[in-house]
Amino acid sequence: xxxxxxxxxxxxxxxxxxxxxxxxxxxxxxxxxxxxxxxxxxxxxxxxxxxxxxxxxxxxxxxxxxxxxxxxxxxxxxxxxxxxxxxxxxxxxxxxxxxxxxxxxxxxxxxxxxxxxxxxxxxxxxxxxxxxxxxxxxxxxxxxxxxxxxxxxxxxxxxxxxxxxxxxxxxxxxxxxxxxxxxxxxxxxxxxxxxxxxxxxxxxxxxxxxxxxxxxxxxxxxxxxxxxxxxxxxxxxxxxxxxxxxxxxxxxxxxxxxxxxxxxxxxxxxxxxxxxxxxxxxxxxxxxxxxxxxxxxxxxxxxxxxxxxxxxxxxxxxxxxxxxxxxxxxxxxxxxxx
Numbered sequence: 323x324x325x326x327x328x329x330x331x332x333x334x335x336x337x338x339x340x341x342x343x344x345x346x347x348x349x350x351x352x353x354x355x356x357x358x359x360x361x362x363x364x365x366x367x368x369x370x371x372x373x374x375x376x377x378x379x380x381x382x383x384x385x386x387x388x389x390x391x392x393x394x395x396x397x398x399x400x401x402x403x404x405x406x407x408x409x410x411x412x413x414x415x416x417x418x419x420x421x422x423x424x425x426x427x428x429x430x431x432x433x434x435x436x437x438x439x440x441x442x443x444x445x446x447x448x449x450x451x452x453x454x455x456x457x458x459x460x461x462x463x464x465x466x467x468x469x470x471x472x473x474x475x476x477x478x479x480x481x482x483x484x485x486x487x488x489x490x491x492x493x494x495x496x497x498x499x500x501x502x503x504x505x506x507x508x509x510x511x512x513x514x515x516x517x518x519x520x521x522x523x524x525x526x527x528x529x530x531x532x533x534x535x536x537x538x539x540x541x542x543x544x545x546x547x548x549x550x551x552x553x554x555x556x557x558x559x560x561x562x563x564x565x566x567x568x569x570x571x572x573x574x575x576x577x578x579x580x581x582x583x584x585x586x587x588x589x590x591x592x593x594x595x596x597x598x599x600x601x602x603x604x605x606x607x608x609x610x611x612x613x614x615x616x617x618x619x620x621x622x623x624x625x626x627x628x629x630x631x632x633x634x635x636x637x638x639x640x641x642x643x644x645x646x647x648x649x650x651x652x653x654x655x656x657x658x659x660x
Contacts, residue, residue, distance in 0.1 A: 323646050324389060324428070325356045326382060328409025328435075328604070331494035332362045332480075340612045349636065350643025353398040357385040359414075363476040366494040367451055368464070375500035379417055383502065386418070386427040404430040404646040408607060410495070412436030416574075417496045417503055419520060420512045430646060433524040435603055438570035440492050442506060447486040448497060451479040488566070491534060510577075517583025521649045524571045525588030525658070529600035531562035533622065536599055556600075586650040588641075588658035592634055596624035606660065609638040634660065 327334040327341060336356035343354035358381075359365060365378025390400045405428045407415045412433040418424050419431060458475035459467055467475070483493035499505040504512055535541035535555050544551040544558070571587060578585035590606040597605070599622050608617045608630050617628060638660055644652040 323352050323354045323643070324386065324403060324405045325354060326359070326405065326407035326411035326414045327356070328407065328411045329361070330492055331366050331378065331410045334361070334410075340607065340616045342612045342616065345635075346610065346639050346643060349639055350646070352643050352646055353393065353396055355385070355389055355393070357382060359385070362494055363455065363472055363479065366496060367448070367455065367476075367479060376496050376503055379414070379421070379496045379503060382414055382418060383421065383424060383427075386424060390427050401429070402646075403428040404432065406432035406434065406642070407436075408434035409437065409603065410492075413438070413441070413495060416441070419516050420504055420509055421502045422504070422512065422515070423502055425516075425519070428520065430521045430649060431523070432642065432645065433522070433571070433574075434606065435526045435530050435567055436524070436571070437492055437566050438574060439566035440489050441495070441498075444489060444495065444497070447483055447489060447493070450482050450485070451493060454478040454482040488562070491538075513577060514581045517578045517581035517585075520583065521645075522575065522578050522583060522585040523588060523645050523650065523653075523658075524575055524585065525590070526563070526567035526571055527590040527601045527603060527605050529556075529559055529563060529593075530567045530603045532556065532559040532599040533602040533604070534562065535559045584650050586653055586658060588660060590660045592631065592660055594623050594629045594631070597622060598624060606638065609635040609660070610642065 323346070325336065325341060325343065327336055327338065336358040341356050343356065346352060347354055359378040360381050361378060365381070366376065368375050368377070389403065393400055405415050405418060413436045415431050415433050416436055416438060455475040455478065458478040459471065462471065464472070480493050483490040496503050535558050536545065541555050541558070544555040575585040575587045591601050592609070593601045593605055602622050605622060608620070608623065614628065614630050617623060617630065618626070620628060623630070641653060641658060
């Protein structure tokens with residue numbers, strides 16, 4: 323099982339303690355690899371028009387090739403690889419599926435809260451971000467700029483992206499039409515090719531967008547209005563969850579099966595008592611990874627002590643590893659609710 327972390331393509335690491343896979347390994351009898359990849363301006367926005375794009379995606383493909391070649395030495399089976407990821411990691415899984423050169427490198431895929439509703443319509447924003455980076459570099463060639471200067475340019479790009487509404491909250495992402503990712507017009511053909519050979523488990527949390535509404539200044543103003551404002555913020559969160567996460571996940575599963583593939587959907591409804599953002603983005607991660615101590619500083623879990631349902635965590639890890647071992651047939655016929 324190969325894990326790709328989230329973080330909006332701007333932050334995170336496969337080595338973060340929160341992603342400790344020890345319980346998955348010991349309970350599920352699987353080999354887990356947690357991958358890291360280039361982020362932000364270094365991975366997904368090359369300011370040089372003639373430069374390579376999607377370097378973070380290239381890193382992920384290189385990791386899969388290394389695993390295919392070497393994982394047997396660690397007790398793994400190169401012909402039984404499941405890739406899985408959450409948020410930007412789930413979006414990465416979608417991109418890896420669409421890349422023709424990944425055929426044969428994995429046989430199953432899990433997309434957790436991938437913002438599939440934000441994959442299209444990024445061209446104008448990406449062009450504006452590239453212009454902002456060039457202006458911030460002030461004529462310095464990207465290859466000659468210091469890391470600090472490039473990070474300042476990244477900040478300028480992110481600020482520019484905020485003008486583009488919802489999609490601006492996810493400014494960096496693989497760029498369609500730039501190698502190795504096909505143009506958007508070819509995605510249907512790539513899905514038709516991948517569906518018969520890759521089993522798919524795709525879903526989201528019940529209230530994925532609540533966290534994003536709470537972090538947005540406009541959402542914060544709603545929360546300060548008391549009960550009516552909080553109700554409005556939750557309604558807004560439900561609308562965004564449906565648009566960006568839930569509906570695209572259901573549509574992907576339907577498209578997958580219509581192309582002869584095997585697909586199953588899931589939804590995470592769990593949240594601990596007192597959780598301020600309900601079953602929000604990332605809420606399933608403590609059920610899969612790390613120890614309770616690793617998640618002690620996670621506000622989404624509510625006031626301390628943060629209660630994690632140990633039995634549900636074992637069941638969730640069991641679902642994921644059963645899928646890795648035996649595919650969706652191991653998960654029953656009904657949609658999966660956690």
